[in-house]
Amino acid sequence: MSQKVRIITVRHAGASVYLGDDSCRNHCWTRNPERIMDWLCDGWRTRFNQHREHRTIRRYMEDVESRERMWVDVPLGGATVGEPFKDSEARIRCSWLACIPSAVLASPMRVENSEWYAGLKRKKINGGRVPGFKSRKRDPQYFVCWRNQNKTGNAVYHQVSRKRGVVVITGSVKKEFRKPGETGCRWMLSIHVRVSQPVRDYTSVAVNWTERTLAFTNEPSPIRRNAAGKQTGIDRGCVHTLALSNGTMLDMPQPSERERREYLRLQRKLARQDMTNSRRDGKTAKFQSKRRKLTLKRMSSIRRRVNNRKDDWVAKITTRLVEDYDLIALEALNTRQMTRKPKPKQDPDHKGRYLRNGSASKAGLNRSILGNRWTDIQDKLEYKTRLAGTRLILVNPAYTSQTCNRCGHVAKGEP
Numbered sequence: 001m002s003q004k005v006r007i008i009t010v011r012h013a014g015a016s017v018y019l020g021d022d023s024c025r026n027h028c029w030t031r032n033p034e035r036i037m038d039w040l041c042d043g044w045r046t047r048f049n050q051h052r053e054h055r056t057i058r059r060y061m062e063d064v065e066s067r068e069r070m071w072v073d074v075p076l077g078g079a080t081v082g083e084p085f086k087d088s089e090a091r092i093r094c095s096w097l098a099c100i101p102s103a104v105l106a107s108p109m110r111v112e113n114s115e116w117y118a119g120l121k122r123k124k125i126n127g128g129r130v131p132g133f134k135s136r137k138r139d140p141q142y143f144v145c146w147r148n149q150n151k152t153g154n155a156v157y158h159q160v161s162r163k164r165g166v167v168v169i170t171g172s173v174k175k176e177f178r179k180p181g182e183t184g185c186r187w188m189l190s191i192h193v194r195v196s197q198p199v200r201d202y203t204s205v206a207v208n209w210t211e212r213t214l215a216f217t218n219e220p221s222p223i224r225r226n227a228a229g230k231q232t233g234i235d236r237g238c239v240h241t242l243a244l245s246n247g248t249m250l251d252m253p254q255p256s257e258r259e260r261r262e263y264l265r266l267q268r269k270l271a272r273q274d275m276t277n278s279r280r281d282g283k284t285a286k287f288q289s290k291r292r293k294l295t296l297k298r299m300s301s302i303r304r305r306v307n308n309r310k311d312d313w314v315a316k317i318t319t320r321l322v323e324d325y326d327l328i329a330l331e332a333l334n335t336r337q338m339t340r341k342p343k344p345k346q347d348p349d350h351k352g353r354y355l356r357n358g359s360a361s362k363a364g365l366n367r368s369i370l371g372n373r374w375t376d377i378q379d380k381l382e383y384k385t386r387l388a389g390t391r392l393i394l395v396n397p398a399y400t401s402q403t404c405n406r407c408g409h410v411a412k413g414e415p
Contacts, residue, residue, distance in 0.1 A: 002215040003200065005193040007207075008164070010037055014187035018177040020096030029179045036189055037209050040169075042136070043100045044143035047090060048108035049133045053077025054084050055116060057130050076132070101171040103154040107144040107204065126336075140210035145169055147204055155205045157216070159195075167191040167205055167214060223388040225323045232321070233329040233395075236377065238368040242317070245329075250317060252372055253309045259302055266299045314373055318380040322388045328381060332394035335375045339366040 010033040019028040019039050030036060056073040063070065075081045087105050091098045097105065119131035134142075147155040158166045169189045178185060191207070193214050202216035233245040242250040255263070273292045321328060342362050347353040378394075385392040402411045 002206070002217050003197075003202070004213055004215045005165075005195050005199075007212040007214055008192045008194055010034065011190045011192070012036060012187065013190070015173050015182055015184045016179040017171070017187050018099045018173050018179075020094075020098065027177065027179075033189060037207075038141065039096065040100065040104055040143045041141035041207075041209050043094075043097050044104055044108055045134050045136065045139075045141075046094060046097065047087070047105055048112050050090065051084070051109050051112040052116070052131075052133055053081050055130075076130075098177060099171060099173050101145070101154055101169060103146040103148060104143055104169070107146055111144055140208050142206070142208050142210070144204055144206045147202060157199055157202075157205075159199070163194055163196065165193050165195050165199065167193060220383075220387060223319065223322055223384060225388055225390075227326055228324065230325045231327040231329075232325045234321075235331065236333065236372070236374045238365065238372060241372045242377070252313055254371075255302075255306045259306065263299060263302050266295055266302075270295050270299070310373060314376055314380060318377060318384055321381065322384045322390060325390070327391045327393065328385065329393045329395055330378060330381065331397040331400060333374060333378075333397055335369060339369050341366070 012031055012033040016029040016031050017036050017039070019030055019035070022028055030039075053076050055076050057076060058071050059074050060069060061072045061074075062068070085093070087102070090105070091100075116131055122128075123130060145155040153168055154170055156168050158168065160166055167190075169191065171187055171189075172185045173179075173187065175185070191214060199216055200218045200221060202218035204217045206215045206217065208214070235243040237243060240249040241252040244250070270292070273289065273295060342357045342359055344359075345355040345357045347355050381392050399410050399412070403409070404411075
C-alpha cells in the first residue's frame with residue numbers, strides 16, 4: 001500500500017549534475033531540475049532493463065546441426081547477453097549512470113524481481129505474454145528511491161506547512177566528472193508535494209514523473225471503528241451499483257451529460273482525423289498530426305476526470321461500509337467470465353454467414369458491469385475488513401435470488 005501525493009514543483013541546489021556524455025563524448029552538466037528528473041528516470045529504466053534482459057523464456061526451437069526441435073531457455077535480451085554485472089560496473093559501462101544516487105540505482109533489482117514473479121503469476125491465471133522491458137515512449141517516466149536516515153538523507157520527507165511538504169533526494173559528483181570551475185560535489189533535489197493527511201512512516205518513494213505524482217510506500221492506516229453488531233448483505237448491479245439488505249441503494253457517479261456530449265464530439269472528430277491519417281500509412285502512422293494528438297489528450301482528460309470521481313466514491317463507500325457493519329456478505333461473482341463476449345453462431349443454411357448472437361446487447365452489459373467497478377469494490381472490502389478486524393463473507397451466487405432466507409427452500413424455475 002502507499003500514500004500518493006501530487007508533485008507541485010522541483011528545485012535544485014548545489015553542484016551541477018553530471019548527466020553523462022553526448023554522442024561526441026563530451027561531458028554534459030545541468031542545473032535544470034526538469035532535466036535532472038528525466039535523467040533519474042532514464043537511468044532507473046536503464047538499470048531495470050539490464051536486470052530484465054537476463055530473465056529467460058522457454059521457446060520451441062530447432063537445432064541447426066541435428067535439426068531436432070526442442071524447448072530451450074532463451075534470455076529476453078537475446079543469446080548474446082553476458083553475465084549480470086553489479087551497479088559499480090554499470091556506472092563504468094554507462095556514463096549516464098555514473099552519478100546517479102545509490103539509493104536510486106539499487107532499487108531496480110528488487111522492483112524488477114517483484115514485477116517479474118507477479119507477472120508470471122498473472123500470466124498463469126489470465127494468460128498472455130511474459131513481462132517485458134520498460135519503454136521510454138509507452139511506459140511512464142518513473143523511478144524509485146530507497147529511504148535512509150543517514151547524514152546524506154535520501155528520500156527524506158519534511159513537512160513545511162499544513163498542506164505542503166518536501167521530499168529531498170541528494171547525490172554527489174565524482175571528482176573526475178565535476179564541472180570545470182566548481183569546487184563543490186554535493187547536490188540536492190527538492191520535490192515539493194501537496195499532502196492532504198499526515199505522511200505515515202515509509203520505506204521508499206516512487207516518483208511518476210509523467211503524471212507528476214509521488215507515492216510513499218508504507219502500511220495502510222488502521223480503520224478506527226466501534227463494534228455496532230450490525231450485519232448487511234450487498235448485491236452488486238448495473239442500474240444501482242450496490243443494493244444493501246436494508247433497502248439502501250448506492251449509485252456510483254457517472255459522467256455528466258456535458259461530458260458525454262463532449263466525449264462523443266471528440267470521438268467523431270477523431271474518426272475524421274483517422275480517415276485523413278489513413279492516407280499516410282493507416283491509422284497507426286508513426287507521424288500523426290498535432291491536432292490528432294490534442295484530440296487524444298482531451299479525450300484522456302475526460303476519462304481521467306471520470307475515473308477519479310469513481311475511485312473516490314469507491315474508496316469512501318467501502319470505508320463507510322466497514323465502519324458501520326461488523327459483518328458484510330457479498331456474492332462471489334466471477335466478473336472476468338461474466339464480461340466475456342458471446343461466441344459467434346454460424347448459419348447452418350448459408351456458409352460464411354452468422355446468426356444473431358446478441359453481441360451488441362452483451363457489449364452494453366459488459367460496459368455497465370466494468371463501469372460499476374464490481375471487482376474493485378470487492379478488493380477494497382477484502383483488505384479494509386482485514387484492517388478493521390471485521391468479517392467479509394463471499395457467498396456462492398447460485399440460486400441466491402430463489403432461496404428462502406428462513407427455511408432454505410430453493411424455488412427453481414421462479415424469478
